[in-house]
Amino acid sequence: MNKNVVIIGAGQTGRGYLNRLIALSNQKVTFIDKDEVLIHALNKQKEYTIDFGNQGRESIVIDNFDAYSIENPKAVEALADATYVFTSVGEKNLVDLIPLIKNSLKNRGDNPLYIITGENGVAPKVKLIQLTQDKRVHLSESVIFCTTITKENSLDILSEDLDFLPYDIKFLPNPLNYHGMVAEENFKDLLERKIYTYNCLSACSAYLGYVKGIENYAQAGNDIEVDKYLHKIATSINEAIAKEYYVDIQKQTEFSQMAIKKFQNKEIVDTVERNVRDVDRKLGDHERIIAPLMLLTKYHLESKELLFVAASALYYGIETDTLIKDKDIYEHYFGMLSSSWINEIKEDIKYLEKHKDSEELRLP
Numbered sequence: 001m002n003k004n005v006v007i008i009g010a011g012q013t014g015r016g017y018l019n020r021l022i023a024l025s026n027q028k029v030t031f032i033d034k035d036e037v038l039i040h041a042l043n044k045q046k047e048y049t050i051d052f053g054n055q056g057r058e059s060i061v062i063d064n065f066d067a068y069s070i071e072n073p074k075a076v077e078a079l080a081d082a083t084y085v086f087t088s089v090g091e092k093n094l095v096d097l098i099p100l101i102k103n104s105l106k107n108r109g110d111n112p113l114y115i116i117t118g119e120n121g122v123a124p125k126v127k128l129i130q131l132t133q134d135k136r137v138h139l140s141e142s143v144i145f146c147t148t149i150t151k152e153n154s155l156d157i158l159s160e161d162l163d164f165l166p167y168d169i170k171f172l173p174n175p176l177n178y179h180g181m182v183a184e185e186n187f188k189d190l191l192e193r194k195i196y197t198y199n200c201l202s203a204c205s206a207y208l209g210y211v212k213g214i215e216n217y218a219q220a221g222n223d224i225e226v227d228k229y230l231h232k233i234a235t236s237i238n239e240a241i242a243k244e245y246y247v248d249i250q251k252q253t254e255f256s257q258m259a260i261k262k263f264q265n266k267e268i269v270d271t272v273e274r275n276v277r278d279v280d281r282k283l284g285d286h287e288r289i290i291a292p293l294m295l296l297t298k299y300h301l302e303s304k305e306l307l308f309v310a311a312s313a314l315y316y317g318i319e320t321d322t323l324i325k326d327k328d329i330y331e332h333y334f335g336m337l338s339s340s341w342i343n344e345i346k347e348d349i350k351y352l353e354k355h356k357d358s359e360e361l362r363l364p
């Protein structure tokens with residue numbers, strides 16, 4: 001395939017996952033990133049390796065790329081020549097890409113530009129919507145199921161062994177003929193279901209792991225109490241999600257079981273720290289904790305365990321000073337929930353504060 005491909009964001013997903021699928025299709029790629037140190041390292045080393053730990057898959061050496069910092073005029077040139085631009089910068093950073101992409105449109109011919117987001121979030125492309133004022137620009141989305149983790153002080157990546165990238169075909173004229181990329185017709189539902197199942201359960205392991213003082217992510221997921229919470233929460237949210245998205249309950253249960261299995265897999269050496277990051281985003285109304293709680297409300301269900309996860313996330317935010325400054329943080333983050341649920345969260349916070357110094361926190 002001779003289409004030019006750019007990946008904005010040469011981090012864990014951009015470098016370790018999106019480009020793996022593209023490199024395995026023998027396609028060249030241009031990375032663009034704001035991190036000058038990372039770009040310098042990519043240009044100096046000219047290759048990096050993706051390892052799969054003990055999952056039984058051979059490592060892959062990746063050397064199919066050029067790499068430019070956003071300040072380099074060659075970044076704009078590469079964008080002007082690109083047919084496909086994948087992003088993997090974090091949903092909240094997408095708006096920052098608008099000036100760069102707009103700039104590249106000035107040097108572009110009539111050819112269409114297809115931007116495919118590779119971000120967690122239920123509608124990440126909305127952040128780029130103003131680009132579609134230019135009729136050449138088309139926005140699509142993909143959903144990232146694969147976990148990729150940077151190795152310390154290295155370009156190399158440790159990855160889950162999964163080459164499966166569903167993407168929204170509705171906004172593209174042709175399928176993406178790259179390894180592992182799968183056209184999805186009913187994409188919006190899949191993306192929401194993924195965030196409310198996988199990322200909800202991921203947040204459960206992560207924030208419960210945090211309050212229990214566990215640093216290794218799979219260890220957190222395998223903790224006896226956390227495991228019990230994960231299964232109870234899955235049972236409640238599955239019922240609501242199956243109803244909301246008209247999915248067979250058995251199919252949704254299997255979906256959540258795959259998520260729990262993945263987050264408990266000790267071969268994927270991930271950290272609680274990576275999974276708790278950006279708590280302000282993760283506590284958003286359409287995100288992994290509040291949206292499933294709202295679905296529970298809609299279908300007259302409840303989960304004390306998920307409320308405790310919400311409290312643990314807030315507690316993490318308070319402790320790390322990473323919440324939005326608001327005089328009423330309960331109203332700010334939980335204003336959509338019923339007052340009785342907000343009161344439960346407040347009680348949970350008191351419990352967490354009371355047991356702050358205990359050797360090992362027991363989940364209530």
Ligand SMILES: NC(=O)c1ccc[n+]([C@@H]2O[C@H](COP(=O)([O-])OP(=O)(O)OC[C@H]3O[C@@H](n4cnc5c(N)ncnc54)[C@H](O)[C@@H]3O)[C@@H](O)[C@H]2O)c1
Pocket residue numbers: 008009010011012013014032033034035038070088089090091093096097118119120144145146147148149
């Ligand atoms: N790592 C995973 O396992 C995983 C799994 C599922 C989804 N995701 C999603 O993938 C996306 C990327 O996550 P990641 O883990 O690769 O993060 P990361 O921090 O490893 O990489 C993000 C990269 O984007 C770059 N960046 C940020 N803002 C930029 C800007 N304005 N212009 C250019 N470059 C910019 C950063 O410098 C960094 O190199 C996120 O939306 C995340 O939710 C990641």
Ligand SMILES: O=P(O)(O)OC[C@@H](O)[C@@H](O)[C@H](O)[C@H](O)CO
Pocket residue numbers: 120144145146147198199202203274275276277278
């Ligand atoms: O990448 P974030 O910060 O949105 O979320 C952290 C994890 O939930 C996430 O990376 C998952 O591991 C991933 O989405 C795979 O399901």
